[in-house]
Each structure stands twice: as structure tokens, then as C-alpha cells.
Amino acid sequence: MKKWFICKAAAAALLGCMSMQPGFAQDAVAAWPDKPVHLIVPFAAGGSTDLVARRVGEALGKEIGQPVVVENKAGAGGTIGASYLTRQPADGYSLMIGTISTHAIHPSVFKSLPYDIFKDFTPITMVGTIPDLIVVNPDVPAKTLGEFIALAKSKPGEITYASGGPGTSSHLGSEYFAYEAGIKLNHIPFKGSGPALIDVLGGHVDMMLDVIMTSLEPVKNGRLRALAVTSSSRSPLMPDVPTVQEALGLKDFEAIIWFAIYAPAEMPAALQNKIASSLDKVLHAPDMEKFLLSQGIEVVGEGPGQLAKRSRLDYEKWKKVVEISGFQPQ
Structure with a gap:
């Protein structure tokens, strides 16, 4: 009888926690952001990715009313910074600017990665292409x-x-x-x-x-x-x-670079879309479009769905290119 009561109580507690999770998620989305947001750059300061991150981060901070702190975590072709992001909570306070290299090409040029580009990240939006x-x-x-x-x-x-x-x-x-x-x-x-x-x-x-x-x-x-x-x-x-x-006359030939914003995996969809909406608003501001175009970057900013689709297509494309080139994964 005692054992049955304990199990019943445990089950009720579990159901109670589960029933409250959506409420907690909604509260977190409504509160975001109530503290600084960290934007990880997986490359060294001064490079093109860093330049874009700092300009976008500054504008995003003004849009959301909280500082966006840019952190450079360089090394191993961007994999150190990307790996760091995967270990952070998906609460909207840790984001990363990725590229076609980190989120489409790397699985084909490295023998092993400490993460899966499709399972361990939440796509937010594509910044632009160059x-x-x-x-x-x-x-x-x-x-x-x-x-x-x-x-x-x-x-x-x-x-x-x-x-x-x-x-x-x-x-x-x-x-x-x-x-x-x-x-x-x-x-x-x-x-x-x-x-x-x-x-x-x-x-x-x-x-x-x-x-x-x-x-x-x-x-x-x-x-x-x-x-x-x-x-x-x-x-x-x-x-x-x-x-x-x-x-x-080469049909469909395209070899471009893109920059995109990612979050850790399993971010609530409502928060994912809220962050994407804020970023897309920032990216399509006339001053931002003008600045990025001066760097050769054409703004995209079409949200999570388009970014996820583009990552998958480019992964498949560059996997074939790696095979054609004869390059041996390192």
C-alpha cells in the first residue's frame, strides 16, 4: 500500500511538472530578453564574420533593449565556437553567427565533429550571402x-x-x-x-x-x-x-558564402520565432542593408525555415564537391 502511494505521488508530481513546463516556456518567451545576450563568433576578431557579428549585434541590442555581447571563440575552423554553443541552454541568451563552412561544409571535410549540424542547433535566420x-x-x-x-x-x-x-x-x-x-x-x-x-x-x-x-x-x-x-x-x-x-552557360552554378544566426538545440518555437523576428527587423533596416551591401553582402533574413532548408541543400551540394575534389577529410 505504501509503495503504491509513493508511486502514485511520484507520477502526480511528474505530471504536474510536465503540465507546468508550457507555462514556464511562455513566461520565458514573454520575458526575453531580461539580461544581456551573448553572440558567439567562432572565428578570430577582425575577420569578415566578426565584422558582421559586431554590426548586427549592436543593432540587435538597440532593438531588444539589452546589450548583445560578442564573444570570439576561435579555433579549428570554427568548430570550437560551434561546439561551445551546443553546450549552452536554449534560453535565447546564447546565440552564434555561423557560416556555410560551419553549418554546411564541415561535416564533409572533418572526419568527425563534436556536434551534428542538424540536430544540435536551432536555426534562427540567415543574415546574408556574399x-x-x-x-x-x-x-x-x-x-x-x-x-x-x-x-x-x-x-x-x-x-x-x-x-x-x-x-x-x-x-x-x-x-x-x-x-x-x-x-x-x-x-x-x-x-x-x-x-x-x-x-x-x-x-x-x-x-x-x-x-x-x-x-x-x-x-x-x-x-x-x-x-x-x-x-x-x-x-x-x-x-x-x-x-x-x-x-x-553553366546552369545552376553558384559558389557563395553565407552568414546565419543559430541557437542551441531544442529552443521553444515561440522563442525561436521571436528572436528571428527581431533579427529580421534589424537586418532589413535601410542603414543595415546599406552597410552590409558595402561589404558585398546581400541581406536575406527570411527566418528559421529558409535557413534550415538552405543548410540542408548546401550540405548535400558540398558533400558532392568534396568527393569530386578528391579531398580526404582531416
Whole structure:
């Protein structure tokens, strides 16, 4: 009789807790935010991801009435910061700015990750997309993408391209382009996109896929020649530069970078949508759109559903590119 009573009491307590959880969740959503929000950047300070995070974080803080504290937790290609986020509570006070690398490409270039990109994160919204430019040193005798491809075909494996390192977006994007164009290029990896671009500028390497954010000025002053943009449409910053699709007639070719906001897994949908709504409002403010476009970034901000869909599509796409490239996961 005593045992039965204890079990019954335990069951009633459990049901009581379960029945109160929705109330607690609703209260948490209504109260958010009542303290500072932390925005994790999984890369070093001063880079493009950090720049975007700090500008968006500042504007978000004004929108929600609480400070947004940017924290850099760099290392291992962004996996240290991403792993840190997965260990935080899904209460809206720990967010992260991820990229196409951390949330689409990494599962295919690392033998193992300390998290699952689909199960261990809550998608919030995509900040924006930024294309690469296919740029060459001016000494390369090719004025157009077609001429460059013809040159590469005449010298199989002799034309060099720089990247920020094996498995990076600049490496895989170049291999994707080479495969689609039917050419063989010689990969020269560097420890970061900065040193890679310097050697292209110096004429030590022939070509590179580099984000428009950093290659725009060298193109404008004649130190680099832009052959094509890797997005599906022309960039407003360089409207005279054709897309790869236009230049070669390659249907659906696109090799872009994106930035997006994530939270830890199992965040209540109401809180997920509340944060997404605040972020989308910030992203579509005229001043923010103008600033991001000045960096080559076109605002997206379409909420959780679109981000989840894009992550899945890009994961499948770049998994195939990694296989095509012959890159061995590290």
C-alpha cells in the first residue's frame, strides 16, 4: 500500500511538472530578453564574420533593449565556437553567427565533429550571402573567363590557384569551378585567405576565388582582374562583371558564402520565432542593408525555415564537391 502511494505521488508530481513546463516556456518567451545576450563568433576578431557579428549585434541590442555581447571563440575552423554553443541552454541568451563552412561544409571535410549540424542547433535566420570573385593577376593573359579556361586547357595542371587552406570554401569553390569547366588547376594552399590573396597580387599564383569584400578594391585599382562572380546573379557592387552562369552557360552554378544566426538545440518555437523576428527587423533596416551591401553582402533574413532548408541543400551540394575534389577529410 505504501509503495503504491509513493508511486502514485511520484507520477502526480511528474505530471504536474510536465503540465507546468508550457507555462514556464511562455513566461520565458514573454520575458526575453531580461539580461544581456551573448553572440558567439567562432572565428578570430577582425575577420569578415566578426565584422558582421559586431554590426548586427549592436543593432540587435538597440532593438531588444539589452546589450548583445560578442564573444570570439576561435579555433579549428570554427568548430570550437560551434561546439561551445551546443553546450549552452536554449534560453535565447546564447546565440552564434555561423557560416556555410560551419553549418554546411564541415561535416564533409572533418572526419568527425563534436556536434551534428542538424540536430544540435536551432536555426534562427540567415543574415546574408556574399559571392566570390574569380580573380587573376593582371599578368595572366586572359581577359575573360572563357579565355582563362582555354588557357588552362592548353596547359593542364600548370595554371595555379590559391586558397585559404585545404577544405576551405575558396579551395572547394575553385575545385567546383574547375570540374564544371572541365579544366585541371594546380592548388596552392595557404594558411588563410589573406596570405593567399597577397601572393595572387604579387604574381606568385595565377588565380583565386576570393570574397568580393576583400578583392573589390584590388580589382578597382587594377591590381587584380575580375573574370566572373560566383553568385547566380550579378553583384550590385560590380554590375559589369558577369556571373559564371552567364560567362559559360553553366546552369545552376553558384559558389557563395553565407552568414546565419543559430541557437542551441531544442529552443521553444515561440522563442525561436521571436528572436528571428527581431533579427529580421534589424537586418532589413535601410542603414543595415546599406552597410552590409558595402561589404558585398546581400541581406536575406527570411527566418528559421529558409535557413534550415538552405543548410540542408548546401550540405548535400558540398558533400558532392568534396568527393569530386578528391579531398580526404582531416
